[in-house]
Amino acid sequence: MFVILMRLALVALLVYIFYMAVKFFSNPRRKLKQAQLKEGFYFMDEQQNARKNFNFVYKGVLFEGEKHVPSKDHPLFVHSIYVWTESPEKLSEFTLEDFEKLEENIIERYPQTKIDWDQPIKKIKQKKGADTPS
Template sequence: MFVILLRLLLIIFILFLIYSGFKYLFNPKRKLELAHEQKQFHFLDDKENVRKNFLLTYKGVLFEGEKYLGTTTHSFEVVSIFIWAKNTSSLQGLTLEDFSYVENQIKKRYPHAKIDWKSPIKELLVKKREK
Protein backbone atom coordinates (compact mmCIF):
# COMPACT_ATOMS: atom_id res chain seq x y z
CA MET A 1 0.00 0.00 0.00
CA PHE A 2 2.81 2.39 0.93
CA VAL A 3 4.67 1.63 -2.32
CA ILE A 4 1.59 2.42 -4.43
CA LEU A 5 1.10 5.72 -2.61
CA LEU A 6 4.77 6.59 -3.10
CA ARG A 7 4.55 5.81 -6.84
CA LEU A 8 1.41 7.93 -7.16
CA LEU A 9 3.13 10.87 -5.45
CA LEU A 10 6.15 10.45 -7.73
CA ILE A 11 3.94 10.49 -10.85
CA ILE A 12 2.12 13.59 -9.61
CA PHE A 13 5.46 15.29 -8.91
CA ILE A 14 6.78 14.46 -12.41
CA LEU A 15 3.59 15.79 -14.02
CA PHE A 16 3.92 18.97 -11.95
CA LEU A 17 7.52 19.42 -13.15
CA ILE A 18 6.48 18.96 -16.78
CA TYR A 19 3.63 21.46 -16.35
CA SER A 20 5.94 23.99 -14.69
CA GLY A 21 8.50 23.56 -17.47
CA PHE A 22 5.97 24.27 -20.21
CA LYS A 23 4.57 27.21 -18.29
CA TYR A 24 8.09 28.66 -17.97
CA LEU A 25 9.01 28.07 -21.63
CA PHE A 26 5.92 29.76 -23.01
CA ASN A 27 5.87 32.72 -20.62
CA PRO A 28 5.76 35.97 -22.67
CA LYS A 29 7.76 37.87 -20.02
CA ARG A 30 10.60 35.38 -20.42
CA LYS A 31 10.64 35.99 -24.18
CA LEU A 32 10.85 39.73 -23.55
CA GLU A 33 13.75 39.29 -21.11
CA LEU A 34 15.56 37.01 -23.55
CA ALA A 35 15.15 39.53 -26.40
CA HIS A 36 16.34 42.30 -24.06
CA GLU A 37 19.51 40.36 -23.20
CA GLN A 38 20.16 39.57 -26.88
CA LYS A 39 19.46 43.21 -27.87
CA GLN A 40 16.67 42.24 -30.26
CA PHE A 41 13.26 43.78 -30.87
CA HIS A 42 10.31 42.32 -28.99
CA PHE A 43 6.87 43.81 -28.31
CA LEU A 44 4.89 42.55 -25.30
CA ASP A 45 1.33 43.82 -25.16
CA ASP A 46 -2.13 42.75 -24.10
CA LYS A 47 -4.03 44.43 -26.92
CA GLU A 48 -7.39 43.57 -25.36
CA ASN A 49 -6.58 45.36 -22.10
CA VAL A 50 -6.12 49.09 -22.68
CA ARG A 51 -5.31 49.74 -19.03
CA LYS A 52 -2.26 47.51 -19.12
CA ASN A 53 0.94 49.18 -20.33
CA PHE A 54 2.98 47.55 -23.07
CA LEU A 55 6.67 46.75 -22.92
CA LEU A 56 9.08 46.65 -25.81
CA THR A 57 12.78 46.14 -26.08
CA TYR A 58 15.05 47.32 -28.87
CA LYS A 59 18.85 47.25 -28.99
CA GLY A 60 19.06 46.43 -25.30
CA VAL A 61 16.80 49.28 -24.17
CA LEU A 62 13.55 48.47 -22.39
CA PHE A 63 10.69 50.87 -23.13
CA GLU A 64 7.29 51.08 -21.47
CA GLY A 65 4.26 52.60 -23.14
CA GLU A 66 1.07 53.86 -21.57
CA LYS A 67 -2.06 53.64 -23.74
CA TYR A 68 -5.03 56.01 -23.62
CA LEU A 69 -8.41 55.17 -25.10
CA GLY A 70 -10.35 57.72 -27.12
CA THR A 71 -12.76 58.05 -30.01
CA THR A 72 -11.94 57.93 -33.69
CA THR A 73 -14.41 58.55 -36.51
CA HIS A 74 -15.72 54.97 -36.35
CA SER A 75 -14.98 53.48 -32.93
CA PHE A 76 -13.12 53.63 -29.65
CA GLU A 77 -9.41 53.08 -30.21
CA VAL A 78 -6.10 53.80 -28.54
CA VAL A 79 -5.53 57.42 -29.57
CA SER A 80 -2.56 58.42 -27.44
CA ILE A 81 0.56 56.62 -26.27
CA PHE A 82 3.27 57.90 -23.93
CA ILE A 83 6.58 56.05 -24.11
CA TRP A 84 9.60 56.21 -21.85
CA ALA A 85 12.76 54.22 -21.25
CA LYS A 86 12.88 52.19 -18.05
CA ASN A 87 16.59 52.97 -17.67
CA THR A 88 17.72 56.22 -19.32
CA SER A 89 21.41 55.33 -19.05
CA SER A 90 20.86 52.49 -21.53
CA LEU A 91 19.84 54.98 -24.25
CA GLN A 92 23.46 55.65 -25.14
CA GLY A 93 24.12 54.99 -28.81
CA LEU A 94 20.52 55.12 -30.05
CA THR A 95 19.89 57.39 -33.03
CA LEU A 96 16.89 59.18 -34.48
CA GLU A 97 16.41 56.27 -36.89
CA ASP A 98 16.14 53.87 -33.96
CA PHE A 99 13.36 55.92 -32.38
CA SER A 100 11.62 56.16 -35.77
CA TYR A 101 11.78 52.36 -36.06
CA VAL A 102 10.21 51.97 -32.61
CA GLU A 103 7.47 54.48 -33.53
CA ASN A 104 6.75 52.61 -36.78
CA GLN A 105 6.42 49.31 -34.92
CA ILE A 106 3.95 50.90 -32.51
CA LYS A 107 2.03 52.53 -35.38
CA LYS A 108 1.60 49.09 -36.98
CA ARG A 109 -0.23 47.93 -33.87
CA TYR A 110 -2.03 51.20 -33.05
CA PRO A 111 -2.51 53.14 -36.31
CA HIS A 112 -4.72 55.87 -34.79
CA ALA A 113 -2.41 56.65 -31.87
CA LYS A 114 -0.41 59.82 -31.41
CA ILE A 115 2.95 58.86 -29.92
CA ASP A 116 4.56 61.11 -27.31
CA TRP A 117 7.96 60.43 -25.80
CA LYS A 118 8.86 61.40 -22.28
CA SER A 119 12.07 63.14 -21.26
CA PRO A 120 15.00 62.92 -22.25
CA ILE A 121 14.00 61.29 -25.54
CA LYS A 122 11.47 64.03 -26.25
CA GLU A 123 14.16 66.73 -26.14
CA LEU A 124 16.43 64.75 -28.47
CA LEU A 125 13.67 64.27 -31.04
CA VAL A 126 12.70 67.96 -30.91
CA LYS A 127 16.33 69.05 -31.45
CA LYS A 128 16.88 66.60 -34.31
CA ARG A 129 13.65 67.50 -36.09
CA GLU A 130 14.32 71.25 -35.84
CA LYS A 131 17.55 70.86 -37.83
Protein backbone atom coordinates in the same frame (compact mmCIF):
# COMPACT_ATOMS: atom_id res chain seq x y z
CA MET B 1 -0.50 -1.01 -2.38
CA PHE B 2 2.35 1.18 -1.16
CA VAL B 3 4.23 0.70 -4.43
CA ILE B 4 1.21 1.85 -6.44
CA LEU B 5 0.85 4.98 -4.29
CA MET B 6 4.55 5.79 -4.74
CA ARG B 7 4.25 5.38 -8.51
CA LEU B 8 1.22 7.68 -8.60
CA ALA B 9 3.08 10.22 -6.47
CA LEU B 10 6.07 10.02 -8.82
CA VAL B 11 3.86 10.50 -11.90
CA ALA B 12 2.12 13.46 -10.23
CA LEU B 13 5.51 14.97 -9.37
CA LEU B 14 6.74 14.58 -12.96
CA VAL B 15 3.55 16.17 -14.33
CA TYR B 16 3.96 19.07 -11.89
CA ILE B 17 7.62 19.59 -12.86
CA PHE B 18 6.70 19.53 -16.56
CA TYR B 19 3.88 22.05 -15.95
CA MET B 20 6.20 24.42 -14.04
CA ALA B 21 8.88 24.18 -16.76
CA VAL B 22 6.35 25.08 -19.47
CA LYS B 23 5.02 27.91 -17.33
CA PHE B 24 8.54 29.23 -16.71
CA PHE B 25 9.67 29.15 -20.34
CA SER B 26 6.46 30.74 -21.65
CA ASN B 27 6.50 33.63 -19.16
CA PRO B 28 6.47 36.94 -21.10
CA ARG B 29 8.44 38.77 -18.39
CA ARG B 30 11.27 36.24 -18.74
CA LYS B 31 11.20 36.68 -22.53
CA LEU B 32 11.33 40.46 -22.07
CA LYS B 33 14.39 40.25 -19.78
CA GLN B 34 16.05 37.74 -22.12
CA ALA B 35 15.58 40.11 -25.07
CA GLN B 36 17.02 42.95 -22.98
CA LEU B 37 20.13 40.91 -22.16
CA LYS B 38 20.58 39.87 -25.79
CA GLU B 39 19.86 43.44 -26.98
CA GLY B 40 17.08 42.22 -29.23
CA PHE B 41 13.49 43.27 -29.79
CA TYR B 42 10.47 41.99 -27.85
CA PHE B 43 7.03 43.54 -27.49
CA MET B 44 4.90 42.54 -24.49
CA ASP B 45 1.32 43.75 -24.58
CA GLU B 46 -2.27 42.78 -23.86
CA GLN B 47 -4.01 44.43 -26.79
CA GLN B 48 -7.48 43.49 -25.59
CA ASN B 49 -6.86 45.42 -22.35
CA ALA B 50 -6.72 49.09 -23.36
CA ARG B 51 -5.99 50.22 -19.81
CA LYS B 52 -2.87 48.13 -19.23
CA ASN B 53 0.54 49.53 -20.15
CA PHE B 54 2.82 47.68 -22.52
CA ASN B 55 6.57 47.09 -22.42
CA PHE B 56 9.05 46.56 -25.19
CA VAL B 57 12.79 46.14 -25.48
CA TYR B 58 14.94 47.36 -28.32
CA LYS B 59 18.74 47.24 -28.39
CA GLY B 60 18.82 46.46 -24.68
CA VAL B 61 16.70 49.47 -23.65
CA LEU B 62 13.43 48.80 -21.86
CA PHE B 63 10.58 51.12 -22.87
CA GLU B 64 7.12 51.42 -21.36
CA GLY B 65 4.05 52.72 -23.15
CA GLU B 66 0.94 54.08 -21.50
CA LYS B 67 -2.25 53.77 -23.53
CA HIS B 68 -4.84 56.54 -23.40
CA VAL B 69 -8.46 55.94 -24.42
CA PRO B 70 -10.62 58.94 -25.41
CA SER B 71 -13.60 57.99 -23.26
CA LYS B 72 -15.25 55.16 -21.42
CA ASP B 73 -17.62 54.78 -24.36
CA HIS B 74 -14.80 53.44 -26.58
CA PRO B 75 -12.63 51.31 -24.28
CA LEU B 76 -11.05 49.38 -27.16
CA PHE B 77 -9.91 52.43 -29.11
CA VAL B 78 -6.47 53.72 -28.08
CA HIS B 79 -6.27 57.43 -28.86
CA SER B 80 -2.67 58.16 -27.88
CA ILE B 81 0.33 56.39 -26.42
CA TYR B 82 2.92 57.96 -24.15
CA VAL B 83 6.31 56.19 -24.29
CA TRP B 84 9.19 56.57 -21.83
CA THR B 85 12.23 54.72 -20.55
CA GLU B 86 13.91 54.53 -17.16
CA SER B 87 17.36 54.65 -18.75
CA PRO B 88 17.53 57.52 -21.29
CA GLU B 89 21.33 57.54 -21.08
CA LYS B 90 21.40 54.34 -23.16
CA LEU B 91 19.65 56.11 -26.06
CA SER B 92 22.83 57.82 -27.25
CA GLU B 93 23.51 54.86 -29.56
CA PHE B 94 20.08 55.10 -31.18
CA THR B 95 19.66 56.57 -34.66
CA LEU B 96 16.64 58.28 -36.15
CA GLU B 97 15.89 55.06 -38.06
CA ASP B 98 15.75 53.17 -34.76
CA PHE B 99 13.07 55.52 -33.44
CA GLU B 100 11.17 55.24 -36.72
CA LYS B 101 11.28 51.44 -36.43
CA LEU B 102 9.90 51.65 -32.90
CA GLU B 103 7.08 53.91 -34.07
CA GLU B 104 6.29 51.48 -36.90
CA ASN B 105 6.07 48.59 -34.45
CA ILE B 106 3.69 50.53 -32.21
CA ILE B 107 1.54 51.75 -35.11
CA GLU B 108 1.41 48.20 -36.45
CA ARG B 109 -0.41 47.19 -33.27
CA TYR B 110 -2.37 50.43 -32.78
CA PRO B 111 -2.92 51.95 -36.25
CA GLN B 112 -5.07 54.96 -35.25
CA THR B 113 -2.92 56.29 -32.44
CA LYS B 114 -0.69 59.27 -31.82
CA ILE B 115 2.66 58.54 -30.20
CA ASP B 116 4.03 60.97 -27.60
CA TRP B 117 7.61 60.46 -26.44
CA ASP B 118 9.02 61.42 -23.06
CA GLN B 119 11.02 64.68 -22.98
CA PRO B 120 14.54 63.10 -22.93
CA ILE B 121 13.58 60.88 -25.88
CA LYS B 122 12.17 63.89 -27.79
CA LYS B 123 15.43 65.80 -27.27
CA ILE B 124 17.51 62.88 -28.53
CA LYS B 125 15.23 62.43 -31.55
CA GLN B 126 15.47 66.12 -32.41
CA LYS B 127 19.25 66.06 -31.98
CA LYS B 128 19.57 62.99 -34.21
CA GLY B 129 17.25 64.59 -36.78
CA ALA B 130 19.33 67.77 -36.83
CA ASP B 131 22.57 65.78 -37.20
CA THR B 132 21.47 64.03 -40.39
CA PRO B 133 22.31 65.97 -43.55
CA SER B 134 19.42 66.93 -45.82
